[in-house]
Amino acid sequence: MLIDSHAHLQDKKFARDLNRVLARAADAGIERLIVVGDKLESSRRAIQLARHEPCLAAAVGIHPHHEAAFSPLALLELERLARDSAVVAIGEIGLDFHYPGYQRERQIECFAAQAHLAGRRNLPLIIHCRDAYDDLIDLIRTDERIPRRGVVHCFSGDLPQAEELIRLGFHLGLGGAITYPNGAALRDVVSRIGLDRVLCETDAPYLPPQSKRGRRNEPSYMKHTVKMLADLTGVSYQDAARITKTNAIRLFDLPDAARGAVTYAIRRNLYLSITNRCSNECYYCQRCQDYMVMGHFLKLDEEPTAAELLDRVADIHQYDEIVLSGLGEPTMRWDVCRQVARGLKERGARVGLNTNGNGSLINQRDLTPELAGLFDSVGVNLIAHDRETYNRIAHPRDPARSWDAMLDFVKSARAVVPDVTLNLVAVPEVDVEACRRLAEDELQVRFRVREWRGNGDAGCAVCAPDPGAGAS
Structure with missing residues (x-):
């Protein structure tokens, strides 16, 4: 079973067939999805969906692309929304320095304010970061009010940045981009860091896997990403699915009936x-x-x-x-x-x-x-x-x-x-x-x-075996 840790099911592209999309997701083994907001209205809609669909949970936040909509009143509204029992994270928030004309200081102000809200509510962060990884890392290091708990969605940084984010307490969200022809560098990062701090996501309706390019992305396509993660890290599909699912359960404090495995x-x-x-x-x-x-x-x-x-x-x-x-x-x-x-x-x-x-x-x-x-x-x-x-x-x-x-x-x-x-x-x-x-x-x-990765996930040499290891 799988968890899609990042989807925008409240997007208008799903308005006509969301029930069928959720049915296909269930058929593909996806048991839970996080519906992520990127502004106030989409955050409200995420909560509404999560209230009506037991398989859904919500995240609320204002994306850096919508920084103009951020204000003290907007922050108060986000704080009100964050009190809803359906909300498991603050996001999608972050930094995006990709497009010309971005407002660096304004984005940092908006991100920090929402991250501080997450700290007050004891919620993890769902972070969007594009062409701003060093700034993000510096901000997390220097601002003690930013909780060191969350996921950097659609990670696209290099190995040192990945390792530092993990050291700071964050997970990396990986989706369809890892299957793209130009994703060799990202695939190399994943093969080196393993799956201990990885979440699987779709970002639906965006960024479909390579085999579905040109189509609307949807959660049922996540199996292509899971297969790639398994291949890159030398584990089975079932291992990759279970590890990323467990990571999501622990990060977002989702219900889990698991007992100690015999x-x-x-x-x-x-x-x-x-x-x-x-x-x-x-x-x-x-x-x-x-x-x-x-x-x-x-x-x-x-x-x-x-x-x-x-x-x-x-x-x-x-x-x-x-x-x-x-x-x-x-x-x-x-x-x-x-x-x-x-x-x-x-x-x-x-x-x-x-x-x-x-x-x-x-x-x-x-x-x-x-x-x-x-x-x-x-x-x-x-x-x-x-x-x-x-x-x-x-x-x-x-x-x-x-x-x-x-x-x-x-x-x-x-x-x-x-x-x-x-x-x-x-x-x-x-x-x-x-x-x-x-x-x-x-x-x-x-x-x-x-x-030994030094992030608390090393396990034991005999209890957490690697591939091709004789007795293990």
Whole structure:
């Protein structure tokens, strides 16, 4: 299911067939849409639509193209509109320095006033920015009353600008423009930043995807953008849809019935959440933040039994591998791990284990002989290149023994498991090349690095796997 985070369904181009447009959107898997205003009248109309259609929510604001209509009275009216329960954001507001004759100071004044309103109402921003990214970033940096929460709609900036906006707390809205022949630079940006802070949008009736150019854009066309996002970031269509949907739910505080996932699919693997308990407290782990990994909420209501986990795996043949993982250390429930792995192997599955490598220390016996015949792959979170850095990042329960226990586990596991990988999140204090030498030269196992983006979305090397990663 999808969320279109930016559409102008109140536009007169939809006046005659909006019901059919919404029906086609539902058929295309779009369950919710944000109807965005660009002046007072369109903001009122957005609220009216959202009141009558349960799948719609509204945003209110005055676009920089309509700066002449902005006034103290207009701001008072926007504040009144923003109190409506249908309103989830302030926007579309922003800066547009593209056309000759633009009024820079006037646009900044209008944007700042509306952004301050968002701060007073505790609402996120929907920002329009064209040829003004550096000015926008400087304004957000220097004005403490501008909330650092929102989306830069129809993002068209470069990589440093994208990274800085994300660092400042913003999401990037991407739509049909990413499919255009002249969108190579934008596609490169997306391939580098990933989807952790991306929303999918149409901007309907404007900016249709390339395959629909010349037509009125509509929400049902968003699937073309989602496919492009998936292709660029190396995930499945379902992954891209789920991640961008979850980002929109969290940003706009939309209703969400999601519960902690016991099983969750990423790319062509299925992951089983064994526990949220862990013997480490790595500062970058999503357990320390929001329990979100690639659009999945992994905070368990209760720990599942082995039978419950096996019941959740309906068709093993649709997955390349079924991995015992989750946001926690699965070997803390080693008996459950063994039962689940045995049951899956009896059904012909390829089975993996993602671990911090402290299972033997946790269970006070060498677990590695028990891996034989149950696990086809093991992924171990290396964390760092030496004991001191490891302890500083992981905060293990047993700092005197955890580092050596992890290395001993890897050495023993490689003798009984055909595929062992050391995984690393490349946080700043880690020497990646030293880690590579440790894995490949000394321990003679595979090595994989996961980029750390520094925005709270890095996840864990074993809990949020990247493509083509052995056990992951």
